[in-house]
Amino acid sequence: MTKTAEAGDNIKAENERKSLFFHHLRKRIGWNGDIKEAQESKKLDGKIAQADGYALDDLDKAIQAIEAEDKSKITDSYIRHGEILEWLGLVPSFEPDMFRDRMPAVERREKQGELAGLANKPRESGFAKGGDDDQAWLRGFDRGQATFNQNIGPAMERAEQSRQKGKTELIKTRGRPKKNASAAGQPIEGETPDEAKAAEKAQTTQAAAPVAPKPPKPAKAKSPEADKPEEELTNAERETLAQARAMFN
Structure with a gap:
Protein backbone atom coordinates (compact mmCIF):
# COMPACT_ATOMS: atom_id res chain seq x y z
CA MET A 1 0.00 0.00 0.00
CA ASP A 52 -55.22 22.48 44.33
CA GLY A 53 -53.98 21.90 47.88
CA TYR A 54 -51.63 18.94 47.41
CA ALA A 55 -48.05 18.90 48.70
CA LEU A 56 -45.51 17.71 46.15
CA ASP A 57 -43.76 15.68 48.84
CA ASP A 58 -46.97 13.72 49.43
CA LEU A 59 -47.30 12.98 45.73
CA ASP A 60 -43.68 11.84 45.50
CA LYS A 61 -44.06 9.57 48.52
CA ALA A 62 -47.21 8.05 47.04
CA ILE A 63 -45.35 7.34 43.79
CA GLN A 64 -42.51 5.79 45.78
CA ALA A 65 -44.98 3.56 47.61
CA ILE A 66 -46.73 2.50 44.40
CA GLU A 67 -43.48 1.62 42.65
CA ALA A 68 -41.81 -0.06 45.63
CA GLU A 69 -41.37 -3.79 45.15
CA ASP A 70 -41.21 -4.41 48.90
CA LYS A 71 -44.19 -2.56 50.38
CA SER A 72 -43.17 -3.49 53.91
CA LYS A 73 -40.30 -0.99 53.68
CA ILE A 74 -42.83 1.79 53.21
CA THR A 75 -44.93 0.79 56.21
CA ASP A 76 -41.84 0.21 58.36
CA SER A 77 -40.65 3.73 57.55
CA TYR A 78 -44.06 5.14 58.44
CA ILE A 79 -44.06 3.29 61.76
CA ARG A 80 -40.59 4.58 62.63
CA HIS A 81 -41.65 8.14 61.89
CA GLY A 82 -44.80 7.70 63.96
CA GLU A 83 -42.80 6.54 66.96
CA ILE A 84 -40.42 9.48 66.63
CA LEU A 85 -43.34 11.91 66.46
CA GLU A 86 -44.68 10.36 69.67
CA TRP A 87 -41.28 10.81 71.36
CA LEU A 88 -41.30 14.46 70.30
CA GLY A 89 -44.76 14.93 71.77
CA LEU A 90 -46.26 15.86 68.41
CA VAL A 91 -48.81 13.01 68.28
CA PRO A 92 -50.68 11.08 70.98
CA SER A 93 -49.88 7.48 71.84
CA PHE A 94 -48.76 5.72 68.67
CA GLU A 95 -49.82 2.10 68.06
CA PRO A 96 -47.46 0.49 65.51
CA ASP A 97 -49.52 -2.70 65.30
CA MET A 98 -52.40 -0.74 63.79
CA PHE A 99 -50.36 -0.34 60.61
CA ARG A 100 -49.36 -3.96 60.19
CA ASP A 101 -50.96 -5.74 57.26
CA ARG A 102 -53.82 -7.87 58.57
CA MET A 103 -56.01 -7.50 55.48
CA PRO A 104 -57.40 -10.76 54.05
CA ALA A 105 -55.57 -11.93 50.94
CA VAL A 106 -58.47 -11.40 48.52
CA GLU A 107 -59.24 -7.95 49.88
CA ARG A 108 -55.56 -7.05 49.72
CA ARG A 109 -55.38 -8.10 46.06
CA GLU A 110 -58.44 -6.00 45.25
CA LYS A 111 -56.87 -3.02 47.00
CA GLN A 112 -53.67 -3.47 45.00
CA GLY A 113 -55.67 -3.63 41.78
CA GLU A 114 -57.69 -0.55 42.73
CA LEU A 115 -54.49 1.37 43.36
CA ALA A 116 -53.14 0.33 39.96
CA GLY A 117 -56.38 1.42 38.31
CA LEU A 118 -56.33 4.83 39.98
CA ALA A 119 -52.70 5.29 38.94
CA ASN A 120 -53.52 4.14 35.38
CA LYS A 121 -51.04 1.28 35.45
CA PRO A 122 -51.27 -1.57 32.90
CA ARG A 123 -54.15 -3.98 33.48
CA GLU A 124 -51.84 -6.86 34.35
CA SER A 125 -52.04 -8.34 37.84
CA GLY A 126 -48.88 -10.41 37.63
CA PHE A 127 -50.73 -13.38 39.12
CA ALA A 128 -51.73 -16.57 37.37
CA LYS A 129 -54.36 -15.83 34.76
CA GLY A 130 -57.85 -16.73 35.91
CA GLY A 131 -56.77 -17.48 39.47
CA ASP A 132 -58.42 -16.02 42.57
CA ASP A 133 -55.66 -13.46 43.06
CA ASP A 134 -55.82 -12.40 39.43
CA GLN A 135 -59.61 -12.04 39.47
CA ALA A 136 -59.56 -10.07 42.72
CA TRP A 137 -56.85 -7.79 41.40
CA LEU A 138 -58.76 -7.15 38.16
CA ARG A 139 -61.95 -6.33 40.06
CA GLY A 140 -60.05 -3.78 42.08
CA PHE A 141 -58.40 -2.38 38.96
CA ASP A 142 -61.72 -1.86 37.20
CA ARG A 143 -63.16 -0.23 40.32
CA GLY A 144 -60.20 2.16 40.52
CA GLN A 145 -60.53 3.08 36.84
CA ALA A 146 -64.27 3.67 37.22
CA THR A 147 -63.77 5.82 40.31
CA PHE A 148 -61.25 7.99 38.51
CA ASN A 149 -63.18 8.33 35.25
CA GLN A 150 -66.46 9.18 36.95
CA ASN A 151 -65.03 11.81 39.28
CA ILE A 152 -62.06 13.46 37.58
CA GLY A 153 -64.20 15.74 35.37
CA PRO A 154 -66.23 17.37 38.17
CA ALA A 155 -63.14 17.46 40.41
CA MET A 156 -61.06 19.34 37.84
CA GLU A 157 -63.91 21.74 37.11
CA ARG A 158 -64.33 22.49 40.81
CA ALA A 159 -60.57 22.89 41.25
CA GLU A 160 -60.41 25.36 38.36
CA GLN A 161 -63.27 27.37 39.86
CA SER A 162 -61.44 27.41 43.18
CA ARG A 163 -58.23 28.61 41.53
CA GLN A 164 -60.07 31.40 39.73
CA LYS A 165 -61.81 32.37 42.95
CA GLY A 166 -58.44 32.43 44.69
CA LYS A 167 -57.11 34.87 42.10
CA THR A 168 -60.15 37.10 42.60
CA GLU A 169 -59.78 37.03 46.38
CA LEU A 170 -56.09 37.87 46.04
CA ILE A 171 -56.95 40.93 43.97
CA LYS A 172 -59.58 41.95 46.53
CA THR A 173 -57.09 41.53 49.37
CA ARG A 174 -54.29 43.46 47.73
CA GLY A 175 -56.63 45.95 46.13
CA ARG A 176 -56.33 47.90 42.92
CA PRO A 177 -55.42 51.59 42.69
CA LYS A 178 -58.48 53.80 42.43
CA LYS A 179 -59.16 55.49 39.12
CA ASN A 180 -58.87 59.04 40.45
CA ALA A 181 -56.25 58.66 43.16
CA SER A 182 -52.74 59.99 43.36
CA ALA A 183 -49.74 57.93 44.34
CA ALA A 184 -50.25 59.10 47.92
CA GLY A 185 -53.84 57.87 47.86
CA GLN A 186 -55.39 61.34 47.83
CA PRO A 187 -58.34 62.01 45.50
CA ILE A 188 -57.57 64.19 42.52
CA GLU A 189 -59.71 65.99 40.01
CA GLY A 190 -60.09 65.17 36.34
CA GLU A 191 -61.70 62.39 34.37
CA THR A 192 -58.97 61.71 31.82
CA PRO A 193 -55.41 60.68 32.69
CA ASP A 194 -54.04 63.99 31.39
CA GLU A 195 -56.52 66.01 33.42
CA ALA A 196 -55.78 63.92 36.47
CA LYS A 197 -52.04 64.46 36.09
CA ALA A 198 -52.55 68.21 35.63
CA ALA A 199 -54.75 68.41 38.72
CA GLU A 200 -52.28 66.43 40.79
CA LYS A 201 -49.44 68.66 39.61
CA ALA A 202 -51.45 71.73 40.57
CA GLN A 203 -52.06 70.30 44.03
CA THR A 204 -48.37 69.59 44.43
CA THR A 205 -47.50 73.13 43.33
CA GLN A 206 -49.98 74.65 45.78
CA ALA A 207 -48.70 72.51 48.63
CA ALA A 208 -45.09 73.47 48.01
CA ALA A 209 -43.68 76.26 50.19
CA PRO A 210 -43.20 79.58 48.32
CA VAL A 211 -39.61 80.41 47.53
CA ALA A 212 -38.56 84.03 48.13
CA PRO A 213 -37.04 85.73 45.07
CA LYS A 214 -33.35 86.47 45.21
CA PRO A 215 -32.45 90.16 45.74
CA PRO A 216 -30.97 91.89 42.70
CA LYS A 217 -27.24 92.25 42.64
CA PRO A 218 -26.03 95.77 43.40
CA ALA A 219 -24.79 97.67 40.40
CA LYS A 220 -21.09 98.22 40.20
CA ALA A 221 -19.95 101.75 40.91
CA LYS A 222 -18.61 103.56 37.89
CA SER A 223 -15.37 105.44 38.05
CA PRO A 224 -15.63 109.26 37.65
CA GLU A 225 -13.51 109.22 34.52
CA ALA A 226 -15.98 106.86 32.80
CA ASP A 227 -18.48 109.76 32.40
CA LYS A 228 -15.94 112.34 31.14
CA PRO A 229 -15.18 112.91 27.48
CA GLU A 230 -11.76 111.58 26.66
CA GLU A 231 -10.44 115.02 25.62
CA GLU A 232 -11.19 116.41 29.11
CA LEU A 233 -9.18 113.71 30.92
CA THR A 234 -5.89 114.47 32.52
CA ASN A 235 -2.77 112.64 31.48
CA ALA A 236 -2.97 110.40 34.57
CA GLU A 237 -6.63 109.58 33.86
CA ARG A 238 -5.87 108.84 30.22
CA GLU A 239 -3.08 106.50 31.27
CA THR A 240 -5.41 104.68 33.69
CA LEU A 241 -8.08 104.38 30.98
CA ALA A 242 -5.56 103.00 28.51
CA GLN A 243 -4.42 100.37 31.02
CA ALA A 244 -8.04 99.36 31.65
CA ARG A 245 -8.73 99.01 27.93
CA ALA A 246 -5.60 96.92 27.52
CA MET A 247 -6.79 94.52 30.24
CA PHE A 248 -10.15 93.83 28.51
CA ASN A 249 -8.90 93.71 24.91
Missing part, protein backbone atom coordinates in the same frame (compact mmCIF):
# COMPACT_ATOMS: atom_id res chain seq x y z
CA THR A 2 1.36 3.39 -0.96
CA LYS A 3 1.70 6.22 1.50
CA THR A 4 -1.00 8.16 -0.32
CA ALA A 5 -3.47 5.28 -0.03
CA GLU A 6 -2.57 4.78 3.61
CA ALA A 7 -3.10 8.47 4.35
CA GLY A 8 -6.46 8.32 2.59
CA ASP A 9 -7.52 5.34 4.71
CA ASN A 10 -6.50 7.16 7.89
CA ILE A 11 -8.55 10.22 6.93
CA LYS A 12 -11.54 8.01 6.09
CA ALA A 13 -11.27 6.17 9.42
CA GLU A 14 -11.00 9.45 11.33
CA ASN A 15 -14.04 10.89 9.55
CA GLU A 16 -16.01 7.76 10.36
CA ARG A 17 -15.12 8.03 14.06
CA LYS A 18 -15.95 11.72 13.99
CA SER A 19 -19.29 11.07 12.31
CA LEU A 20 -20.20 8.35 14.80
CA PHE A 21 -19.24 10.65 17.67
CA PHE A 22 -21.50 13.43 16.41
CA HIS A 23 -24.26 10.90 15.76
CA HIS A 24 -24.35 10.13 19.48
CA LEU A 25 -23.88 13.81 20.31
CA ARG A 26 -26.96 14.72 18.26
CA LYS A 27 -29.01 12.08 20.03
CA ARG A 28 -27.96 13.33 23.45
CA ILE A 29 -28.74 16.92 22.50
CA GLY A 30 -32.21 15.73 21.53
CA TRP A 31 -32.64 13.87 24.81
CA ASN A 32 -31.45 16.90 26.76
CA GLY A 33 -34.06 19.01 25.02
CA ASP A 34 -36.78 16.46 25.80
CA ILE A 35 -35.65 16.28 29.43
CA LYS A 36 -35.69 20.07 29.77
CA GLU A 37 -39.17 20.26 28.26
CA ALA A 38 -40.38 17.47 30.54
CA GLN A 39 -38.89 19.18 33.59
CA GLU A 40 -40.62 22.45 32.73
CA SER A 41 -43.94 20.64 32.25
CA LYS A 42 -43.43 18.77 35.52
CA LYS A 43 -42.71 22.04 37.33
CA LEU A 44 -45.85 23.64 35.91
CA ASP A 45 -47.99 20.63 36.86
CA GLY A 46 -46.48 20.77 40.34
CA LYS A 47 -47.59 24.38 40.76
CA ILE A 48 -51.12 23.43 39.70
CA ALA A 49 -51.13 20.54 42.18
CA GLN A 50 -50.02 22.89 44.95
CA ALA A 51 -52.74 25.35 43.97
Whole structure:
Protein backbone atom coordinates (compact mmCIF):
# COMPACT_ATOMS: atom_id res chain seq x y z
CA MET A 1 0.00 0.00 0.00
CA THR A 2 1.36 3.39 -0.96
CA LYS A 3 1.70 6.22 1.50
CA THR A 4 -1.00 8.16 -0.32
CA ALA A 5 -3.47 5.28 -0.03
CA GLU A 6 -2.57 4.78 3.61
CA ALA A 7 -3.10 8.47 4.35
CA GLY A 8 -6.46 8.32 2.59
CA ASP A 9 -7.52 5.34 4.71
CA ASN A 10 -6.50 7.16 7.89
CA ILE A 11 -8.55 10.22 6.93
CA LYS A 12 -11.54 8.01 6.09
CA ALA A 13 -11.27 6.17 9.42
CA GLU A 14 -11.00 9.45 11.33
CA ASN A 15 -14.04 10.89 9.55
CA GLU A 16 -16.01 7.76 10.36
CA ARG A 17 -15.12 8.03 14.06
CA LYS A 18 -15.95 11.72 13.99
CA SER A 19 -19.29 11.07 12.31
CA LEU A 20 -20.20 8.35 14.80
CA PHE A 21 -19.24 10.65 17.67
CA PHE A 22 -21.50 13.43 16.41
CA HIS A 23 -24.26 10.90 15.76
CA HIS A 24 -24.35 10.13 19.48
CA LEU A 25 -23.88 13.81 20.31
CA ARG A 26 -26.96 14.72 18.26
CA LYS A 27 -29.01 12.08 20.03
CA ARG A 28 -27.96 13.33 23.45
CA ILE A 29 -28.74 16.92 22.50
CA GLY A 30 -32.21 15.73 21.53
CA TRP A 31 -32.64 13.87 24.81
CA ASN A 32 -31.45 16.90 26.76
CA GLY A 33 -34.06 19.01 25.02
CA ASP A 34 -36.78 16.46 25.80
CA ILE A 35 -35.65 16.28 29.43
CA LYS A 36 -35.69 20.07 29.77
CA GLU A 37 -39.17 20.26 28.26
CA ALA A 38 -40.38 17.47 30.54
CA GLN A 39 -38.89 19.18 33.59
CA GLU A 40 -40.62 22.45 32.73
CA SER A 41 -43.94 20.64 32.25
CA LYS A 42 -43.43 18.77 35.52
CA LYS A 43 -42.71 22.04 37.33
CA LEU A 44 -45.85 23.64 35.91
CA ASP A 45 -47.99 20.63 36.86
CA GLY A 46 -46.48 20.77 40.34
CA LYS A 47 -47.59 24.38 40.76
CA ILE A 48 -51.12 23.43 39.70
CA ALA A 49 -51.13 20.54 42.18
CA GLN A 50 -50.02 22.89 44.95
CA ALA A 51 -52.74 25.35 43.97
CA ASP A 52 -55.22 22.48 44.33
CA GLY A 53 -53.98 21.90 47.88
CA TYR A 54 -51.63 18.94 47.41
CA ALA A 55 -48.05 18.90 48.70
CA LEU A 56 -45.51 17.71 46.15
CA ASP A 57 -43.76 15.68 48.84
CA ASP A 58 -46.97 13.72 49.43
CA LEU A 59 -47.30 12.98 45.73
CA ASP A 60 -43.68 11.84 45.50
CA LYS A 61 -44.06 9.57 48.52
CA ALA A 62 -47.21 8.05 47.04
CA ILE A 63 -45.35 7.34 43.79
CA GLN A 64 -42.51 5.79 45.78
CA ALA A 65 -44.98 3.56 47.61
CA ILE A 66 -46.73 2.50 44.40
CA GLU A 67 -43.48 1.62 42.65
CA ALA A 68 -41.81 -0.06 45.63
CA GLU A 69 -41.37 -3.79 45.15
CA ASP A 70 -41.21 -4.41 48.90
CA LYS A 71 -44.19 -2.56 50.38
CA SER A 72 -43.17 -3.49 53.91
CA LYS A 73 -40.30 -0.99 53.68
CA ILE A 74 -42.83 1.79 53.21
CA THR A 75 -44.93 0.79 56.21
CA ASP A 76 -41.84 0.21 58.36
CA SER A 77 -40.65 3.73 57.55
CA TYR A 78 -44.06 5.14 58.44
CA ILE A 79 -44.06 3.29 61.76
CA ARG A 80 -40.59 4.58 62.63
CA HIS A 81 -41.65 8.14 61.89
CA GLY A 82 -44.80 7.70 63.96
CA GLU A 83 -42.80 6.54 66.96
CA ILE A 84 -40.42 9.48 66.63
CA LEU A 85 -43.34 11.91 66.46
CA GLU A 86 -44.68 10.36 69.67
CA TRP A 87 -41.28 10.81 71.36
CA LEU A 88 -41.30 14.46 70.30
CA GLY A 89 -44.76 14.93 71.77
CA LEU A 90 -46.26 15.86 68.41
CA VAL A 91 -48.81 13.01 68.28
CA PRO A 92 -50.68 11.08 70.98
CA SER A 93 -49.88 7.48 71.84
CA PHE A 94 -48.76 5.72 68.67
CA GLU A 95 -49.82 2.10 68.06
CA PRO A 96 -47.46 0.49 65.51
CA ASP A 97 -49.52 -2.70 65.30
CA MET A 98 -52.40 -0.74 63.79
CA PHE A 99 -50.36 -0.34 60.61
CA ARG A 100 -49.36 -3.96 60.19
CA ASP A 101 -50.96 -5.74 57.26
CA ARG A 102 -53.82 -7.87 58.57
CA MET A 103 -56.01 -7.50 55.48
CA PRO A 104 -57.40 -10.76 54.05
CA ALA A 105 -55.57 -11.93 50.94
CA VAL A 106 -58.47 -11.40 48.52
CA GLU A 107 -59.24 -7.95 49.88
CA ARG A 108 -55.56 -7.05 49.72
CA ARG A 109 -55.38 -8.10 46.06
CA GLU A 110 -58.44 -6.00 45.25
CA LYS A 111 -56.87 -3.02 47.00
CA GLN A 112 -53.67 -3.47 45.00
CA GLY A 113 -55.67 -3.63 41.78
CA GLU A 114 -57.69 -0.55 42.73
CA LEU A 115 -54.49 1.37 43.36
CA ALA A 116 -53.14 0.33 39.96
CA GLY A 117 -56.38 1.42 38.31
CA LEU A 118 -56.33 4.83 39.98
CA ALA A 119 -52.70 5.29 38.94
CA ASN A 120 -53.52 4.14 35.38
CA LYS A 121 -51.04 1.28 35.45
CA PRO A 122 -51.27 -1.57 32.90
CA ARG A 123 -54.15 -3.98 33.48
CA GLU A 124 -51.84 -6.86 34.35
CA SER A 125 -52.04 -8.34 37.84
CA GLY A 126 -48.88 -10.41 37.63
CA PHE A 127 -50.73 -13.38 39.12
CA ALA A 128 -51.73 -16.57 37.37
CA LYS A 129 -54.36 -15.83 34.76
CA GLY A 130 -57.85 -16.73 35.91
CA GLY A 131 -56.77 -17.48 39.47
CA ASP A 132 -58.42 -16.02 42.57
CA ASP A 133 -55.66 -13.46 43.06
CA ASP A 134 -55.82 -12.40 39.43
CA GLN A 135 -59.61 -12.04 39.47
CA ALA A 136 -59.56 -10.07 42.72
CA TRP A 137 -56.85 -7.79 41.40
CA LEU A 138 -58.76 -7.15 38.16
CA ARG A 139 -61.95 -6.33 40.06
CA GLY A 140 -60.05 -3.78 42.08
CA PHE A 141 -58.40 -2.38 38.96
CA ASP A 142 -61.72 -1.86 37.20
CA ARG A 143 -63.16 -0.23 40.32
CA GLY A 144 -60.20 2.16 40.52
CA GLN A 145 -60.53 3.08 36.84
CA ALA A 146 -64.27 3.67 37.22
CA THR A 147 -63.77 5.82 40.31
CA PHE A 148 -61.25 7.99 38.51
CA ASN A 149 -63.18 8.33 35.25
CA GLN A 150 -66.46 9.18 36.95
CA ASN A 151 -65.03 11.81 39.28
CA ILE A 152 -62.06 13.46 37.58
CA GLY A 153 -64.20 15.74 35.37
CA PRO A 154 -66.23 17.37 38.17
CA ALA A 155 -63.14 17.46 40.41
CA MET A 156 -61.06 19.34 37.84
CA GLU A 157 -63.91 21.74 37.11
CA ARG A 158 -64.33 22.49 40.81
CA ALA A 159 -60.57 22.89 41.25
CA GLU A 160 -60.41 25.36 38.36
CA GLN A 161 -63.27 27.37 39.86
CA SER A 162 -61.44 27.41 43.18
CA ARG A 163 -58.23 28.61 41.53
CA GLN A 164 -60.07 31.40 39.73
CA LYS A 165 -61.81 32.37 42.95
CA GLY A 166 -58.44 32.43 44.69
CA LYS A 167 -57.11 34.87 42.10
CA THR A 168 -60.15 37.10 42.60
CA GLU A 169 -59.78 37.03 46.38
CA LEU A 170 -56.09 37.87 46.04
CA ILE A 171 -56.95 40.93 43.97
CA LYS A 172 -59.58 41.95 46.53
CA THR A 173 -57.09 41.53 49.37
CA ARG A 174 -54.29 43.46 47.73
CA GLY A 175 -56.63 45.95 46.13
CA ARG A 176 -56.33 47.90 42.92
CA PRO A 177 -55.42 51.59 42.69
CA LYS A 178 -58.48 53.80 42.43
CA LYS A 179 -59.16 55.49 39.12
CA ASN A 180 -58.87 59.04 40.45
CA ALA A 181 -56.25 58.66 43.16
CA SER A 182 -52.74 59.99 43.36
CA ALA A 183 -49.74 57.93 44.34
CA ALA A 184 -50.25 59.10 47.92
CA GLY A 185 -53.84 57.87 47.86
CA GLN A 186 -55.39 61.34 47.83
CA PRO A 187 -58.34 62.01 45.50
CA ILE A 188 -57.57 64.19 42.52
CA GLU A 189 -59.71 65.99 40.01
CA GLY A 190 -60.09 65.17 36.34
CA GLU A 191 -61.70 62.39 34.37
CA THR A 192 -58.97 61.71 31.82
CA PRO A 193 -55.41 60.68 32.69
CA ASP A 194 -54.04 63.99 31.39
CA GLU A 195 -56.52 66.01 33.42
CA ALA A 196 -55.78 63.92 36.47
CA LYS A 197 -52.04 64.46 36.09
CA ALA A 198 -52.55 68.21 35.63
CA ALA A 199 -54.75 68.41 38.72
CA GLU A 200 -52.28 66.43 40.79
CA LYS A 201 -49.44 68.66 39.61
CA ALA A 202 -51.45 71.73 40.57
CA GLN A 203 -52.06 70.30 44.03
CA THR A 204 -48.37 69.59 44.43
CA THR A 205 -47.50 73.13 43.33
CA GLN A 206 -49.98 74.65 45.78
CA ALA A 207 -48.70 72.51 48.63
CA ALA A 208 -45.09 73.47 48.01
CA ALA A 209 -43.68 76.26 50.19
CA PRO A 210 -43.20 79.58 48.32
CA VAL A 211 -39.61 80.41 47.53
CA ALA A 212 -38.56 84.03 48.13
CA PRO A 213 -37.04 85.73 45.07
CA LYS A 214 -33.35 86.47 45.21
CA PRO A 215 -32.45 90.16 45.74
CA PRO A 216 -30.97 91.89 42.70
CA LYS A 217 -27.24 92.25 42.64
CA PRO A 218 -26.03 95.77 43.40
CA ALA A 219 -24.79 97.67 40.40
CA LYS A 220 -21.09 98.22 40.20
CA ALA A 221 -19.95 101.75 40.91
CA LYS A 222 -18.61 103.56 37.89
CA SER A 223 -15.37 105.44 38.05
CA PRO A 224 -15.63 109.26 37.65
CA GLU A 225 -13.51 109.22 34.52
CA ALA A 226 -15.98 106.86 32.80
CA ASP A 227 -18.48 109.76 32.40
CA LYS A 228 -15.94 112.34 31.14
CA PRO A 229 -15.18 112.91 27.48
CA GLU A 230 -11.76 111.58 26.66
CA GLU A 231 -10.44 115.02 25.62
CA GLU A 232 -11.19 116.41 29.11
CA LEU A 233 -9.18 113.71 30.92
CA THR A 234 -5.89 114.47 32.52
CA ASN A 235 -2.77 112.64 31.48
CA ALA A 236 -2.97 110.40 34.57
CA GLU A 237 -6.63 109.58 33.86
CA ARG A 238 -5.87 108.84 30.22
CA GLU A 239 -3.08 106.50 31.27
CA THR A 240 -5.41 104.68 33.69
CA LEU A 241 -8.08 104.38 30.98
CA ALA A 242 -5.56 103.00 28.51
CA GLN A 243 -4.42 100.37 31.02
CA ALA A 244 -8.04 99.36 31.65
CA ARG A 245 -8.73 99.01 27.93
CA ALA A 246 -5.60 96.92 27.52
CA MET A 247 -6.79 94.52 30.24
CA PHE A 248 -10.15 93.83 28.51
CA ASN A 249 -8.90 93.71 24.91
